Amino acid sequence: MVGTHRLKCGTDVAHFATPNSNCLDAGAWHTRAMVLPHVSDAQRRVRLGVRHRLAVAARTDDLATIADSVVAVHSTDPATVYLSLGARMTTPSLTAVSDGLHDTRSLVRHHGMRRTLWVGTPATVRTMHGACTVDIAATEWDRLAKWVTATGIEHPREWIAQLSDATLAAVHRLGPCSARQLGKAVPELTTKIQVGAGKFSLPQSAHTRLLLNLGFDGTLVRTAPTGSWVSSEYRWSVTTDWLPDGIAGADPTDARTALVAQYVREFGPVTTADVQWWTGWSVGPTRAALAACDAMEVSLDGGHTGWMLPDDVGAVHGLGAVNDDEPWVALLPSLDSTAMGWKQREWYLGEWAAFGGPLFDTNGNVGPTVWVNGEVVGGWAQRRDGRVVHELLRPVGPATRRAIDDAAQQTQALIGDARVSPRFPTPLQKALAAG
Secondary structure, three states, X not given: OOOEEEEEOOOOOOOOOOOOOOOOOOOOEEEEEOOOOEEOHHHHXXXXXHHOOOOHHHOOOOHHHHHHHOOOXXXXXXHHHHHHHHHOOOOOOHHHHHHHHHOOOOOEEEEOHHHOEEEEOHHHHHHHHHHHHHHHHHHHHHXXXXXXXXXXXXXXXXXHHHHHHHHHHHHHHHOOEOHHHHHHXXXXXXXXXXXXXXXXXXXXXXXXXXXXXXXXXXOEEEEEEOOOOOOOOEEEEEHHHHOOOOOOOOOHHXXXXXXXXXXXXXXXXXXXXXXXXXXXXXXXXXXXXXXXXXXXEEEEHHHOEXXXXXXXXXXXXXXXXXXXXXXXXXXXXXXXXXXOOOOXXXXXXXXXXXXXXXXXXXXXXXXXXXXXXXXXXXXXXXXXXXXXXXXXXXXXXXXXXXXXXXXXXXHHHXXXXXXXXOOOOOHHHHXXXXX
8 A cells, every 4th residue: 555644533624635534533543545455346246255255266165264254144034144154065955954943052142233133153252242232232132121010010020120030040940942931931931011112012921021131141052943944933051051151241341343354354355334234223332333343445437436355355366257258146035144244235236235135124134135146136025836937137148057057957956855944034035036
């Protein structure tokens, strides 16, 4: 990089080509350049294929490596975990994913960024917990105490604490167990409490919120589903019984820095808006974490400014567009971590980036997508007879079309006899599924 300088916010920078208008924090030092390194959209798409293990040569059967390559895998929709990992495996296998989650325990489920349920390596989950989930847990315990109070239960916090202790003791005694099994072991878990407020208030068994909060706390962890791999009802285990080192204990400030550094490395270049959206943080912690991991500014197409780690900037230069005669193709499931990885998505979605379009629901949840060389070119769905079908939103060459057809058949074979219905259906997915 030419002309790198360390500047303090508030310094007169009128003689620099790029004004110092994006200070991370008052009084903070950060790197500026007379001419910022530039990363084109084409380079970002090539980088995406390699970093996110979607390019054929980058695929692997090491599930921990795959999960770390996208920081963590979305798990709100249970099928997403299996299909996201499978799309990045050399030899896709539902059994291998299940083994990683429940036998070797190289992967674990936990709530993290934006209160979302994720699957990540134990090390990443510990970082997520310190960076995000500790604050989420505090809010959720306060909310539960208000609901228990509104229900009319005396000494609500004492009642919650006693019920929590009884639940943890029962899970430890039983081993991985379902909510139904816990309801029999600790009958008070079936107590009805008023959840919500006003016209949205409704009675709900205490176990629903208590187990969720103990999960936020990191004292309980979701293990194997009670049904098939597409089931969203899990068995619970005491976390230290499942993972001897647990997932709690990281310093929050250090964890936020580590989480942002991992995100910037795997998803960079990213804008400040991307980081803030992906983490679910306010602007203050976002800027502080970017400063702490020494993120460096780069210019992007469209006049945007992004962030990369200093030792990563040089690696992106020299990347060109992938030869269209040798495309990589991937069918990614709804809520895939790559498709949901940035707030500003035009560089890989083009005109289809808008919420409420064919590929998104009105809340911004992405549906199943067809990818070619780092761009979304269409969507896919599974029909009732098990067939995986797709529709392209932009033209591709004959070789690419054949590769997409092959990928659809591979996805259909991976899913097998199961039926995958995205939790957040999108217009294109619904139309394709209906036939």
